[in-house]
Amino acid sequence: MDRHEYRNLVILVLPTGIFCVAFFLLPMARLVLIGASGERGIAAYLDIVTTPRHFESLIATLVLSITVTATALVVATISGLFLERNRFKGRGVLISMLTFPLAFPGVVIGFMVIMLAGRQGLIGIVSKALTGDKIVFAYSMAGLFVGYMYFSIPRVILTIMAAAEKMNPALEEAARSLGAPQWRIILDVILPALKPGLIASGAICFATSMGAFGTAFTLATNIDVLPMTIYTEFTLNANIAGAATLSIVLGLITWAALYIARNLSGSNVAAAG
Amino acid sequence: MRRPWLFYSQFAFTIGVCTFLIVPVIMSMMAGITENFFLGIKSGVTLRWVYEVLDLYLDTIYLSLLIAVICLIVTLILGIPTAYVLAKKSGRWARMFEEFLVLPVAIPGLAIALALIVTYGGFRDFRTSWGFILVGHVLYTLPFMVRSVLAVLSSTDFQTLEESAASLGASFWQRFFGIIIPNCRSGILAGSLMVVTLSVGEFNLTWMLHTPLTKTLPVGLADSYASMRLEIGSAYTLVFLIMILPLLIGLQMFGTSKERKPAVPDEDPSEQANQQEIAR
Numbered sequence: 001m002d003r004h005e006y007r008n009l010v011i012l013v014l015p016t017g018i019f020c021v022a023f024f025l026l027p028m029a030r031l032v033l034i035g036a037s038g039e040r041g042i043a044a045y046l047d048i049v050t051t052p053r054h055f056e057s058l059i060a061t062l063v064l065s066i067t068v069t070a071t072a073l074v075v076a077t078i079s080g081l082f083l084e085r086n087r088f089k090g091r092g093v094l095i096s097m098l099t100f101p102l103a104f105p106g107v108v109i110g111f112m113v114i115m116l117a118g119r120q121g122l123i124g125i126v127s128k129a130l131t132g133d134k135i136v137f138a139y140s141m142a143g144l145f146v147g148y149m150y151f152s153i154p155r156v157i158l159t160i161m162a163a164a165e166k167m168n169p170a171l172e173e174a175a176r177s178l179g180a181p182q183w184r185i186i187l188d189v190i191l192p193a194l195k196p197g198l199i200a201s202g203a204i205c206f207a208t209s210m211g212a213f214g215t216a217f218t219l220a221t222n223i224d225v226l227p228m229t230i231y232t233e234f235t236l237n238a239n240i241a242g243a244a245t246l247s248i249v250l251g252l253i254t255w256a257a258l259y260i261a262r263n264l265s266g267s268n269v270a271a272a273g
Numbered sequence: 274m275r276r277p278w279l280f281y282s283q284f285a286f287t288i289g290v291c292t293f294l295i296v297p298v299i300m301s302m303m304a305g306i307t308e309n310f311f312l313g314i315k316s317g318v319t320l321r322w323v324y325e326v327l328d329l330y331l332d333t334i335y336l337s338l339l340i341a342v343i344c345l346i347v348t349l350i351l352g353i354p355t356a357y358v359l360a361k362k363s364g365r366w367a368r369m370f371e372e373f374l375v376l377p378v379a380i381p382g383l384a385i386a387l388a389l390i391v392t393y394g395g396f397r398d399f400r401t402s403w404g405f406i407l408v409g410h411v412l413y414t415l416p417f418m419v420r421s422v423l424a425v426l427s428s429t430d431f432q433t434l435e436e437s438a439a440s441l442g443a444s445f446w447q448r449f450f451g452i453i454i455p456n457c458r459s460g461i462l463a464g465s466l467m468v469v470t471l472s473v474g475e476f477n478l479t480w481m482l483h484t485p486l487t488k489t490l491p492v493g494l495a496d497s498y499a500s501m502r503l504e505i506g507s508a509y510t511l512v513f514l515i516m517i518l519p520l521l522i523g524l525q526m527f528g529t530s531k532e533r534k535p536a537v538p539d540e541d542p543s544e545q546a547n548q549q550e551i552a553r
Contacts, residue, residue: 004445005445008445008446009358009361009362012354012355012357012358012449013354013355013358013370015350015351015354016351016352016354016355016374016415017370019351019411019412019415020373020374020377020412020415023389023408023411023412024376024377024385024388024412025373026392027385027388027389027391027392027393028380028384028385028388030388030391030392031384031387031388031391031392034391075290078283078286078287079283079286079287079290081283082280082283082284082286082287083287086280086283086284088284094287094288094291096525097291097294097295098287098290098291098294100294100295100298100521101294101298103470103474103517103520103521103524104474105474105475105476105491105494106476106477107476107491107494107495107498108474108491108494108510108513110498111301111494111498111506111507111510112297112298112301113297114498115297115300115301115304116293116296116297116300120310120311120503122296122297122300149293150293150294153290153294154294182279207379210381211380211381211382211383211384211477212381212477213381213382213383213476213477213480214476214477214480214491214495217480217495218495218498218499227381227383227477230383230384230387231383234387240391243387244387244391247381247383247384247387247388248384250381250383250384251379251380251381251384254379254380254381255376255379255380258379259379
């Protein structure tokens with residue numbers, strides 16, 4: 001490649017480089033510095049473990065995200081495998097409906113949870129008609145769980161379907177002809193074939209659940225998940241340094257989850273915000 | 274064959290999942306056109322709430338569309354050349370740059386918004402304009418444009434095309450505009466639809482970056498959920514869904530078109546890159 005061409009390539013990529021340095025790299029660097037600007041310096045990053053409120057929020061968010069990821073993987077594997085391996089009338093419509101919520105912002109998903117389990121929600125109405133007790137759980141951790149399932153399931157289903165499409169049916173037939181029972185086939189043939197897809201989409205679910213803000217914001221401000229804690233520290237308590245450290249820790253967790261998953265699954269994992 | 278047993282239980286399960294996802298959507302759509310949600314649909318069907326939403330929040334709809342269009346233009350100008358360079362160079366630096374470029378998607382919007390505020394919050398005119406929101410949207414959507422175009426470029430043999438053009442005397446820029454851009458049309462289209470869909474729905478960054486005078490549609494939605502009656506929130510959601518529906522249909526059609534690239538028989542790479550994550 002001659003020098004002319006090299007120069008042209010640099011010209012092409014330069015605007016993006018400048019934009020990202022000015023509006024991403026420098027601001028993030030500044031956030032890291034502000035996090036360490038208190039009297040405790042860089043040790044402020046350890047406060048997330050020693051400040052009970054922050055630590056509890058971190059643990060709660062981790063537990064919620066892991067639970068959401070695990071449940072979404074199970075649910076979506078069952079449905080995704082079914083949709084990929086069977087052809088029936090209405091399959092296309094079913095797939096469209098299952099992937100429709102993919103484009104909903106977090107706030108809209110929060111509203112859907114209110115529709116389902118809020119004060120005037122469907123579950124409340126039905127439970128009141130059946131038992132006389134109105135069940136309302138939208139404005140709690142359970143509501144958040146439902147909301148995160150809402151955006152996780154469509155993503156994982158798409159990945160599972162793509163992975164199942166590439167599966168070699170001969171392997172399964174071989175296992176069956178050798179007398180393997182259905183559960184052994186699922187365990188030893190199907191799941192290993194789906195593994196890269198499961199890791200990749202699981203990481204996306206986890207990272208998205210860790211960082212999601214809109215859903216929690218819509219449901220209630222007193223659900224203590226990390227993004228809400230950051231938000232309250234910043235706006236209500238004006239604790240900018242605290243909000244900065246928490247943001248950096250949160251960003252490191254989501255980035256690491258996606259990075260590890262990409263290296264494990266070997267494929268190009270699409271990240272999520 | 275034991276097929277039927279497994280088939281029907283999986284079928285029922287999938288229908289259940291689908292019900293869980295779709296019922297709230299239908300409920301909220303109904304609530305948006307019901308006179309009184311508490312009394313149910315028998316209280317009458319009305320467009321009153323929709324008109325009220327347009328009355329209260331029309332400016333948020335305009336601002337969202339404006340930001341989405343400008344965001345698209347910026348991501349096109351920045352993204353296509355970047356994708357081309359990344360497709361051409363495969364060294365360590367190029368991979369590192371790619372990794373760096375995708376970071377804004379891997380890091381929660383809240384953190385990026387905070388970083389922008391602590392760095393540029395002091396520039397009052399910039400902070401209070403919608404340009405501040407635009408910067409956040411471009412950061413967040415640019416990786417999708419780059420990935421979408423890059424996926425198409427890596428699946429076509431553009432090097433050979435370029436070499437033959439160069440041997441016929443075409444200059445670098447003639448090749449870029451005459452060969453590269455027309456050849457990644459499908460990726461540009463899929464990427465554009467993604468960018469607009471994401472920008473219109475972006476909340477995590479926008480909530481932190483907005484001011485009372487620069488409210489976008491999702492910000493208005495959060496506002497109406499918190500302070501308006503359920504019917505208005507529902508009608509607003511209805512307006513939003515109607516707005517993004519054409520984009521979603523477009524994504525399904527062009528993001529998954531299989532006939533256009535005979536070179537790649539089994540899948541459209543831009544679809545692979547995109548399907549993963551539209552949400553939030």
